Amino acid sequence: MTTMTIAKAINEGLRATLAAHPKSLLMGEDIGPLGGVYRVTDGLIGEFGPDRVVDTPLAESGIIGTAIGLALRGYSPVCEIQFDGFVFPGFNQITTQLAKIHSRSNGNLSVPVVIRIPYGGGIGSIEHHSESPEALFAHTAGLRIITPSNPHDAYWMIQQAVECQDPVIVFEPKRRYWLKGDVDVEAPGPSEDPFKAHVLREGTDATVVAYGPLVPVALAAANAAEEDGRSIEVIDLRSISPIDFDTVTASVRKTGRLIVTHEAPTFGGIGGEIAARISERAFHSLEAPVIRVGGFHMPYPVAKVEEDYLPDIDRILEALDRALSY
Amino acid sequence: MGTHLPSTEFDGTAVDDQREADAEAVMGEPAAQMVQLLGPDGKLGTDPVFSDYADKLTPEALRGLYADMAAIRRFDVEATALQRQGQLALWVPLTGQEAAQIGSGRASQPQDYIFPTYREHGVALTRNVDLAELLRQFRGVSNGGWNPKDTNFHLYTLVLAAQTLHAVGYAMGIQRDQKLAAASNAAGREPDAAVIAYFGDGASSEGDVHESMVFASSYKAPVVFFCQNNHWAISVPTNVQTRVPLSNRAKGYGFPGIRVDGNDVIAVHAVTEWALEHARQGKGPVLIEAFTYRVGAHTTADDPTKYRQSAEEDAWRAKDPLARLEKYLRAEGLADDAYFAKVKADGDELAAYVRRTAHDLENPDIRQAFASVYREAHPLVAEELAWFEEYSAGFAGEEESAGQAAKAGH
Numbered sequence: 001m002t003t004m005t006i007a008k009a010i011n012e013g014l015r016a017t018l019a020a021h022p023k024s025l026l027m028g029e030d031i032g033p034l035g036g037v038y039r040v041t042d043g044l045i046g047e048f049g050p051d052r053v054v055d056t057p058l059a060e061s062g063i064i065g066t067a068i069g070l071a072l073r074g075y076s077p078v079c080e081i082q083f084d085g086f087v088f089p090g091f092n093q094i095t096t097q098l099a100k101i102h103s104r105s106n107g108n109l110s111v112p113v114v115i116r117i118p119y120g121g122g123i124g125s126i127e128h129h130s131e132s133p134e135a136l137f138a139h140t141a142g143l144r145i146i147t148p149s150n151p152h153d154a155y156w157m158i159q160q161a162v163e164c165q166d167p168v169i170v171f172e173p174k175r176r177y178w179l180k181g182d183v184d185v186e187a188p189g190p191s192e193d194p195f196k197a198h199v200l201r202e203g204t205d206a207t208v209v210a211y212g213p214l215v216p217v218a219l220a221a222a223n224a225a226e227e228d229g230r231s232i233e234v235i236d237l238r239s240i241s242p243i244d245f246d247t248v249t250a251s252v253r254k255t256g257r258l259i260v261t262h263e264a265p266t267f268g269g270i271g272g273e274i275a276a277r278i279s280e281r282a283f284h285s286l287e288a289p290v291i292r293v294g295g296f297h298m299p300y301p302v303a304k305v306e307e308d309y310l311p312d313i314d315r316i317l318e319a320l321d322r323a324l325s326y
Numbered sequence: 327m328g329t330h331l332p333s334t335e336f337d338g339t340a341v342d343d344q345r346e347a348d349a350e351a352v353m354g355e356p357a358a359q360m361v362q363l364l365g366p367d368g369k370l371g372t373d374p375v376f377s378d379y380a381d382k383l384t385p386e387a388l389r390g391l392y393a394d395m396a397a398i399r400r401f402d403v404e405a406t407a408l409q410r411q412g413q414l415a416l417w418v419p420l421t422g423q424e425a426a427q428i429g430s431g432r433a434s435q436p437q438d439y440i441f442p443t444y445r446e447h448g449v450a451l452t453r454n455v456d457l458a459e460l461l462r463q464f465r466g467v468s469n470g471g472w473n474p475k476d477t478n479f480h481l482y483t484l485v486l487a488a489q490t491l492h493a494v495g496y497a498m499g500i501q502r503d504q505k506l507a508a509a510s511n512a513a514g515r516e517p518d519a520a521v522i523a524y525f526g527d528g529a530s531s532e533g534d535v536h537e538s539m540v541f542a543s544s545y546k547a548p549v550v551f552f553c554q555n556n557h558w559a560i561s562v563p564t565n566v567q568t569r570v571p572l573s574n575r576a577k578g579y580g581f582p583g584i585r586v587d588g589n590d591v592i593a594v595h596a597v598t599e600w601a602l603e604h605a606r607q608g609k610g611p612v613l614i615e616a617f618t619y620r621v622g623a624h625t626t627a628d629d630p631t632k633y634r635q636s637a638e639e640d641a642w643r644a645k646d647p648l649a650r651l652e653k654y655l656r657a658e659g660l661a662d663d664a665y666f667a668k669v670k671a672d673g674d675e676l677a678a679y680v681r682r683t684a685h686d687l688e689n690p691d692i693r694q695a696f697a698s699v700y701r702e703a704h705p706l707v708a709e710e711l712a713w714f715e716e717y718s719a720g721f722a723g724e725e726e727s728a729g730q731a732a733k734a735g736h
Contacts, residue, residue: 022506051502057544062491062537069495072480075502077495089533096485097492104469104481107698141699141707165701195705242706 001184007177009151010040010116012185013158014078018048021076024162027054027063028080028116037082038118038177060090064115068098071111076162084119084171085128085300091136098167099142114161115169119147120213120263121310122175124303131300132264134171138241138273145240146194147171149215151181153238156190164194171240173213197244199251203233206257206323209248209274211237214261214311221316230320240270248274249281256287257323261311266294288326291319359571360617361597362587366645368653370592379596385660391432391591392651392661393669395424398448399648400673401457402622404680405447405464409626413684414464418445422589422621425647426554428452429594430522430616433602436478437519439500441493444482445554446524453479457676458683467687486525487532490551493523494538497547497605520548520605522598528559530575531567539579539611548605550598551576551613554588556620561633573615581611588618589647619645 004012017024026041032055035042045053056063060081067077081087087094094115101111121130138145144166148154154172161168184191192198200215201222210218215236222232233251237243252258258278260271275290293311301309363380364370370380383391402421409417420427427448434440434452442449450460455472462471463482470481483489500519507515529535530553542549553572557564568575576583582604586597594616601612619642623630630639655661696711 023502025502051505057537057540059537059540061534062541065488065491065534065537066495066498066541069492069497070499070502071495072492073496073499073503075499092485093488093491093534097483097488100469101481102701103695103698105474105698106468106470106694107701108470108473108475109481110701144700144704166704242704245705 001182001186003180004151004155004183005178005180006148006151006154006172007038007040009155009183010158010172011042011044012183013155014041015044015047017078017159017162018044018052021162023074024076024078025052025054025070026078026080027056027067029056029058029063029082031055031080036080038174040116040172040177041080060086060088061093064090064093064098064113067113067115068093068101068111071113072101072109076112076114078114078116078158078162081115081117083129084117084131084133087115087117087133090115094137094143094167094169095140099140102166103142110165111167112162112165113167114158114164115167116158117169117171118174118177119171120173120175121300121306122213124306126303127300130303130306132262132295134240134262135264135269137169138270142167143241144168144195145171146238147173147212147240148238149173149176149210149212149236150179152183153192153194155183155185156192157194157238160190160194171212175213176216179216195239195242195244197238197247198236199233199247200236201232201234203231204255205231206259206320207233207235207248207251207255208259208261208316208320209235209237210261211240211270213263217311217313218261218316221313221320224313224317225320230324232320243270243274243277245274245277245281248278252278252282253285256285257320257326258286258290259293259316259319259323260290261293261316261319263295263310265297266292267297269294288323291323293319359573360585360587361593362590363593363596364590364650364654366589366650368650368657370654373593373596376593376596376600379599380592383592383595387432388592388651388655389661389665391428391595392648392655393672394428394432394448394451395591395648395651396669397673397676398424398428398451400677401447401451401680404677405461406622406626408461408681408684409464414461414626415466416464417626418447418464418624419620419622419626420445420447422619422642422647423554423556423616424448425591425594425651426552426588426616426618429591430552430598430614433595433598434522435517435519435602437517438602439478439480439493439496439519439521441480441489441496441521441523442482443486443489443524443526443529444484445526446482449524450479453477455479458680458687461680461684462687465684465687467690486529487534487538490523490525490529490538491534491541493521493549493551494542494545494547494611497521497542497549497611498545500548501545518548518606520550520602522550522552522602524552524554526559527553527555527557527564527567527572528562529553530572531559539575539581539613542611543579543581546608546610548608549611550601550605551611552598553613553615554618555615556588556618558620558624558630558634560624560628561630563634571615573613576613579611579613581613583613583615585615585617588616589642589645589650591647591651
């Protein structure tokens with residue numbers, strides 16, 4: 001067991017992947033000598049060379065489009081998009097090509113491309129550097145979307161994403177890059193399915209579902225609620241597409257109340273999907289409507305007010321109060 | 327590069343004359359740089375670089391190029407008819423572009439991989455794609471229709487220019503394969519391969535073409551960009567896409583650009599063969615602009631009479647790729663009436679086969695769509711399929727009783 005940050009864990013996961021798979025390679029802007037703007041690929045070009053750690057031209061569609069071609073030739077490219085808000089020049093390649101080639105070819109062709117996207121706010125940055133566009137991709141069939149919230153998952157899930165024969169987008173919670181935790185790098189392999197949710201904290205009064213950057217916030221809110229005598233179950237979703245509804249449903253059947261929280265705008269978000277599915281699956285178990293705690297329907301606000309935008313402990317507690325008042 | 331040849335720019339048209347004049351001022355003499363070997367008069371010219379390639383074409387190969395062009399034109403007529411009869415949802419005609427497609431496709435080697443757009447039926451023929459299978463997409467029974475691994479001919483891509491990036495990435499993969507093979511000193515090494523990316527003059531405006539050329543140049547990828555400038559992006563003329571010959575753009579990326587008479591199958595074959603050799607030898611990408619003309623509509627949903635004049639079409643028909651090769655073959659004594667009659671009969675046979683087979687293409691079961699969304703198991707797809715099965719099963723009794731009612735004459 002080794003203690004490391006999420007950024008370092010992804011770095012180590014990528015190192016393990018490059019070492020294990022001769023046909024894997026990394027592609028992205030500034031990922032070579034600089035090691036990426038967040039240093040997630042730090043040192044890898046020195047170990048594996050510029051053919052395996054490819055500093056690309058500054059062109060997101062180009063990165064993803066050429067990665068598709070490499071995958072068609074039998075390679076396993078891992079693309080880094082520098083910031084969430086810059087993925088959109090590559091949106092066309094992801095949604096119209098990457099997601100559909102397996103289906104269009106009636107299963108004859110596979111494009112196991114991995115796309116890493118640092119996402120979410122809380123870093124005090126400027127426009128386009130703090131967005132949460134996961135729902136835009138989750139709506140597209142053919143993609144898989146995961147988001148680790150701790151170093152152990154970060155280390156293993158990136159390797160599992162590369163092993164997966166479907167395209168996988170890994171949303172990395174950038175404000176948690178420096179979060180430290182234990183990683184079992186000695187384990188012979190991952191112990192968990194990357195598309196399965198984790199119950200992080202057991203409880204009986206209500207369930208809080210979170211993912212990525214908000215997992216520590218949800219845990220903190222549950223701890224605070226405990227001081228008021230409330231027993232809150234916390235689920236780390238881990239996978240946004242597919243969503244592990246079985247784990248969420250089982251929890252709601254136990255607690256009767258559900259709060260879903262994410263940084264992305266509430267409207268049209270993942271929370272709405274979970275609320276609707278759980279209403280269908282566990283209507284008679286629900287003691288209160290499913291409550292969503294997310295961002296507002298506005299472009300990501302300027303850094304000086306992002307604390308008012310981002311769901312925090314108090315907003316989750318307020319939602320718990322409402323759910324428990326039914 | 328190339329000899330000074332008569333212009334094949336269309337003239338006497340009323341299509342935005344001022345813009346044409348502006349373009350001329352910017353471009354100088356665009357056609358002066360164009361490679362042409364076989365003129366509309368059926369006479370073979372010379373070129374300091376490409377005549378050597380043309381000389382390699384045997385009489386049999388020349389007759390083959392004609393037969394291919396005739397076959398694909400006949401196929402095009404048949405597919406258009408099938409669309410008019412409601413058998414296809416849409417058809418994308420290629421008439422006028424046979425030389426560009428057959429010439430370039432026949433210049434490729436089996437190990438080369440080809441990324442078409444959606445009009446490359448002639449290239450498909452040269453790669454041995456079953457033309458009836460090619461109709462699956464247009465009949466609405468598949469979004470693909472053939473396995474690209476069988477022929478190294480990729481699926482059609484309807485999103486303009488997206489495939490140009492896939493082509494460059496694939497070419498980057500070939501480079502890596504070569505390095506891995508060299509490192510392992512494997513015996514019986516595969517022959518060097520290259521990639522061709524097809525796109526049109528309209529698609530040349532898409533950002534992906536720019537990015538693909540940047541990547542190709544930066545990594546010296548073995549890819550040939552083959553732009554068929556057929557002069558119209560649905561209803562918008564080429565001079566709205568570009569103010570200079572498209573082949574000139576290559577210079578800005580740092581690799582060769584060649585404008586070739588796209589109605590001259592011999593020149594297209596020669597130029598493409600040269601470009602593929604250049605790419606396979608590790609010298610980097612090449613852009614070929616095949617200067618041609620789409621004689622028919624963009625698709626069967628289109629009406630060219632609304633945006634261009636018949637005189638323009640007539641001018642290009644005079645440069646017909648089949649007619650000029652026929653003139654040459656006859657003048658040189660390489661083919662006679664019996665040969666052309668045989669080609670026609672073969673075309674009719676192909677058309678009959680395609681018609682018969684297209685009619686018989688079976689409608690898919692939507693379960694196939696469920697099965698191919700993901701390669702690995704996916705709980706949402708499984709859940710929705712299970713719901714669909716249960717829902718469908720609910721109608722089983724109804725269908726049975728409806729059938730019984732019909733039998734009973736109700």
